[in-house]
Amino acid sequence: MIAEERLLSKKIAERDKNAFRLLFETYHAQLFRFAETYVCSPDLAEDIVQEVFIKLWENSHIKISRSLRSYLFLMVKNACIDHLRSVKLEDKKKLKLAEAQIISESVGVNLDSEVSLKIKRAIDELPDQCKEVYRMSVYSGLKHAEIADELDISVNAVKVQVYRAKKLLKKKLYSLKELLVLFSHLFKRV
Amino acid sequence: MKNLDLDILRKKLDDRLTSTEEEKINLWLESSADNREYFKRMKSYHEKPLEDLSLESVPNTTDLFMKRLNRKSRISIYHKVLQYAAVIVLPLMIGAGLWWYTNAQMEQQLAEQTRIIEQEENNSTVLITSTGKTYELESGIEQAVVEDEGVKIRKYLRAGLKYEKPEVKNQKIAYNTLRTSNRNDYQVELSDGTVVYLNCNSELRYPISFGEGDRRVELRGEAFFDVTKTGKRFTVEVNDMEVEVLGTRFNVMAYDDENSIQTTLVSGKVKVAVNENGIRKSLTLKPGDQASWCHENGTLESKIVNTDLYTSWIDGYFRFENQRLEDVMRNIARWYDVRVFYQNPELKDKRLTGKLHKVDDFKVISSMIEKISGIEIDKNKKAVVISMRK
Numbered sequence: 037m038i039a040e041e042r043l044l045s046k047k048i049a050e051r052d053k054n055a056f057r058l059l060f061e062t063y064h065a066q067l068f069r070f071a072e073t074y075v076c077s078p079d080l081a082e083d084i085v086q087e088v089f090i091k092l093w094e095n096s097h098i099k100i101s102r103s104l105r106s107y108l109f110l111m112v113k114n115a116c117i118d119h120l121r122s123v124k125l126e127d128k129k130k131l132k133l134a135e136a137q138i139i140s141e142s143v144g145v146n147l148d149s150e151v152s153l154k155i156k157r158a159i160d161e162l163p164d165q166c167k168e169v170y171r172m173s174v175y176s177g178l179k180h181a182e183i184a185d186e187l188d189i190s191v192n193a194v195k196v197q198v199y200r201a202k203k204l205l206k207k208k209l210y211s212l213k214e215l216l217v218l219f220s221h222l223f224k225r226v
Numbered sequence: 227m228k229n230l231d232l233d234i235l236r237k238k239l240d241d242r243l244t245s246t247e248e249e250k251i252n253l254w255l256e257s258s259a260d261n262r263e264y265f266k267r268m269k270s271y272h273e274k275p276l277e278d279l280s281l282e283s284v285p286n287t288t289d290l291f292m293k294r295l296n297r298k299s300r301i302s303i304y305h306k307v308l309q310y311a312a313v314i315v316l317p318l319m320i321g322a323g324l325w326w327y328t329n330a331q332m333e334q335q336l337a338e339q340t341r342i343i344e345q346e347e348n349n350s351t352v353l354i355t356s357t358g359k360t361y362e363l364e365s366g367i368e369q370a371v372v373e374d375e376g377v378k379i380r381k382y383l384r385a386g387l388k389y390e391k392p393e394v395k396n397q398k399i400a401y402n403t404l405r406t407s408n409r410n411d412y413q414v415e416l417s418d419g420t421v422v423y424l425n426c427n428s429e430l431r432y433p434i435s436f437g438e439g440d441r442r443v444e445l446r447g448e449a450f451f452d453v454t455k456t457g458k459r460f461t462v463e464v465n466d467m468e469v470e471v472l473g474t475r476f477n478v479m480a481y482d483d484e485n486s487i488q489t490t491l492v493s494g495k496v497k498v499a500v501n502e503n504g505i506r507k508s509l510t511l512k513p514g515d516q517a518s519w520c521h522e523n524g525t526l527e528s529k530i531v532n533t534d535l536y537t538s539w540i541d542g543y544f545r546f547e548n549q550r551l552e553d554v555m556r557n558i559a560r561w562y563d564v565r566v567f568y569q570n571p572e573l574k575d576k577r578l579t580g581k582l583h584k585v586d587d588f589k590v591i592s593s594m595i596e597k598i599s600g601i602e603i604d605k606n607k608k609a610v611v612i613s614m615r616k
Contacts, residue, residue: 061286
């Protein structure tokens with residue numbers, strides 16, 4: 037995975053359009069769902085994602101220290117936060133960030149260690165098969181068919197588990213919310 | 227006003243607000259239409275079932291995106307273009323018999339002309355709303371530029387402007403005008419879903435939402451229309467001519483400096499109607515037909531053409547096939563906002579064939595034309611002088 041990305045990154049720096057196309061195809065859906073969670077509009081989400089890719093293409097000489105994937109998510113997140121600011125909003129408790137990561141299945145992306153930790157803990161509490169499927173999908177980046185193959189279950193069953201995991205995680209994080217608020221206040225006062 | 231915590235909005239959706247929070251939200255909602263719009267969107271997003279948010283159901287926009295990227299990076303393609311320059315077919319030769327203006331005369335004429343041209347420096351696309359407000363439309367992430375008569379106008383990064391269908395039908399028809407300058411083309415999606423590509427130095431006037439009757443827009447300059455079928459007639463008014471359609475793709479070119487208005491039909495069916503001293507003449511076009519209306523001679527004729535030649539501008543090209551140099555240059559001059567002078571009028575009749583990217587730098591285009599035509603192009607500010615290669 038990482039070697040693949042390094043190769044892709046090199047090709048893109050050489051302005052290889054096919055490589056760029058592949059990059060777009062690979063991450064578009066995730067980035068789109070991620071942005072949509074924030075801006076709540078498919079049109080706007082598409083615009084933000086495309087703009088991020090265009091910026092990347094125009095500045096392809098820039099060295100990206102971490103992975104391309106993290107970079108893309110970070111850029112999209114920043115554009116989304118800018119949009120929220122334009123309507124005088126702020127994601128103070130980073131619940132939107134958690135939700136966006138769950139919906140877009142991009143939990144493994146290192147956007148915020150605090151949020152990642154919370155999601156990781158919530159994943160730990162998922163029912164067994166649900167947890168396994170979700171981990172394989174979001175952490176190992178396996179395709180549904182690959183997971184089905186590995187676990188010897190149907191592709192549909194994988195889909196159902198991923199969907200179930202998302203639903204449970206969303207709910208869990210929101211029910212944790214009041215508690216989290218309390219904690220963050222405590223931390224601030226110390 | 228301080229930024230509101232997004233989470234409060236969620237609480238409102240779940241109906242779990244405290245009274246102080248309720249107050250905060252009301253203040254936030256009252257403070258701007260954009261805020262209200264966001265809340266509305268958030269509500270409908272919140273109500274969406276999780277099944278609709280799967281990764282598989284995200285529309286695949288790769289092709290569209292790559293197309294935009296290609297357009298966007300045409301400047302960087304320049305080097306490739308030079309490699310492909312050989313593709314451009316050589317033009318016919320012209321006869322001898324040149325005569326020259328004296329240099330002094332020429333320079334004086336140019337100096338006068340350039341002074342006039344330089345005064346009208348205007349380099350952006352503007353939107354004029356029904357209240358007469360003017361907005362400059364530059365690139366960058368922006369949304370919900372304006373709200374006019376209750377109709378949302380949104381600006382999309384690459385897609386241009388988009389008018390949203392109003393929820394409540396307006397009694398009054400309000401008009402907006404989109405105006406492009408040189409080196410700018412622009413795309414607008416009207417409230418019925420019709421997409422119009424407006425070429426440089428053109429103007430389109432249209433209702434911000436179409437009423438119950440026919441759909442009517444007014445054009446100056448050049449535009450390509452991709453009309454959505456709604457069952458209602460769509461009419462483009464151009465000077466003393468009208469193009470009537472139901473749903474189709476066609477191009478109308480009606481620049482003031484051209485002696486005829488050309489309507490080129492790509493698909494569907496259109497009717498071109500003119501009004502000459504009270505007598506109405508009309509022509510019905512089939513795909514591939516091009517109608518020319520010459521007001522001066524009062525002629526309305528049609529011929530079969532290669533439609534690509536007349537619509538490639540929307541993809542960022544200048545295309546010409548065995549066209550006179552003067553006609554080719556008129557097109558190019560509009561884009562770069564330059565005036566062209568010929569040292570010898572016979573040069574105007576040279577025939578050219580080729581396809582050029584609309585690169586940002588005039589020098590690139592001019593050197594390509596020099597290569598294929600055997601002429602020399604000199605540019606001094608906004609004046610371009612074409613002479614025989616020495």
